[in-house]
Amino acid sequence: MQIDGTIVAPDEPASWDPNYARLWLHFSKLNGIIFQGNGVIDGSGSKWWAASCKKNKSNPCKGAPTALTIDSSTGVKVKGITVQNSQQMNFVITRCNSVRISDVIISSPGDSPNTDGIHITESTNVVLQDSKIGTGDDCVSIVNGSSNIKMKRIYCGPGHGISIGSLGKDNSTGIVTKVVLDTALLRETTNGLRIKTWQGGHGYVRGIRYENVKMENVANPIIIDQFYCDSPKSCENQTAAVEISQIMYRNISGTSKSPKAMKFSCSDTVPCSNIVLTNVNLEGKDGTVETYCNSAQGFGYGIVHPSIDCLTSHDKDYTFTPDIIEVSEATSQEIVHAEL
Template sequence: MTALQLCKGTLALILAFGSISCGFGFVIVFGDSGFFSVCDYGAVGDGVTDDTGAFLEAWQATCSTQFENPTMIIPDNYTFLVHQLTFSGPCNAKKITFLVLGNINAPTSPRAWTDLDPSSWMTFHGIDQLRVSGFGTIDGQGSKWWNQSCRYHPHLEGCTSLAPTAMKFLSCSASSLNNIKLVNSPQTHVLIRGCRFFDIGNLLIEAPGTSPNTDGIHIQSSQHVSIANAVIGTGDDCISIGDYTSNIYVSSVTCGPGHGVSIGSLGRRGNFVQVENIHVSNVQFKHTTNGARIKTWQVGKGYVRRITFEHLKFDSVKNPIIIDQNYCSIRGACKEMPTGVHISNVAYVGLSGTSSTDVAINLNCSRSVACTRIVLESIELMSANMDRQVTSSCLNAHGNAIGVVRPDPCLQS
């Protein structure tokens, strides 16, 4: 019996998606019932055969069906190799579930992206009320991309500065991503851009701490996005929040290794920045480069305002609290400018733990556009080295400190 015959066997759908798998012997075409398995469109699932075409055909059937709530199924117990994919809307179906129970692998070689957009692997575009869920694994197989990264190999002929994002969600609304494991993306693991009302929950994201630019989740030009109950360890920001974002809620996240939770970098091209109403709570940072970070370029304009970091725990973090309004690709190499992004109404409440460097609070604000209305409340940070004491460093940072045990706050009134 061939792998194709195995994959095209019986699918058992248990209530609430308890278990779905490929069986043996005969085919049930779920398209007649609102369920569309990639196996029924020719997917083999042996981890070697290219199943890209089967995924696209299954998507077309799911998207165009007259059923209001169809489900596209990636069955368990199989590994599906797929090349670059774009799942496009709008769809006839009102609500689509993309159910990942098996494993989805990217090609191992960057050559598979020849003449294609190198920034994308799987993209969901223009689809509203999409639910991506399941208990499968999405593996970006990024090691060969990392080995030719210009960031770590700048003198390598043909090095690459742009690599695929594992999953992109573009121009969407009322959608969600839940219960998925993402590993080893060539670059960012999940990108949310141009979306409204997007929920992310119960994710496990893993990549080596040495992997370049492998952000866990990046949010850009989106509003009303929530992230909850995630464990993220990568070579870059666990969560990064870009420009034109508002009403972003992050809670119950474990971060590490990585670069922390970052707002920015913002204003690199001199644009007018608009970021507001960001709430980050109940995050544990374990051996990360940064904790709660805001970073902007001097050439930028606009604002970052109404930001709250609360109930954060730090375990040997290099920069637990950091604002860098003078961010530069090469530290200290950017000329001082009369412009800047105004950072205001930022509250740090209930933060504790250890810093692996002496400066636990570093507020490096612009002399031209100072940080204002900064609040430090109920903070106790100690050195991860019992023989040392932590300090604060403030430049042009104005605000109030309440109940800060250590280090001594340095805000200007």
């Protein structure tokens, strides 16, 4: 699929076919497909954003189209294209296996609501590399049913950072495993490396490694939040929670816009466990920074700043060996083998 020139969406929400309210360019059930070129996919999203309830609380909350969706496909390569100004999410990978995305640009204004850059759901063996993402929501969001995800050399900003979740909404089950982010720059984002789950959920997040990440004036550079609540009304306290364990942060540095540079806000009944930090150095852009913990267990070695004394540790002999994900070629498909 060669994409050149610019593909422009209709800019009037009222003219959109209600039978396809959440989709614009949608590709499904493909095997061995390559999307390439220097073209631009432009969602013409400004009127959709103005109608969002996140822009104006008097507006009804409803979904808007995703600019580009690849669904239920295997052996997918996406290279070189630009997706911009999406009506809602920019680029979604759903129910796919063996995907390689490289040299893509995702661009939406920092104040555009719910415009996730690249959203990965129910997908396995995904490589995302050498890409620049700036948007009004998560630069990358990885949600339920996803595993063996490798991200390398990623630029993020503006946006809400690189997120796992949200998971567990409405007491649902969420599972994400074996995710690696290696070499990234996050600049002026509202979050950095974030894991977010709703109270009442089930499932687990485990085997996650972040390494070689530079932060520039990032609010919440490192955050685990098991009390996530993206709702107009307050969320009720619940004892069930998505379990979070085996999370490693290695070679993370830069500046924090907020005084709490690291936040591990975990469930009292399902604490976070086996959080490992090594060579982490986060400084305050204006003043000192600290670490906040609630029901979080783990330890650090090497330089770890700010201090993580608030983490409890029951087993400092715990061995976390998240070997680098190896990318190999197999019958025209890019497969990711992860041993975490």
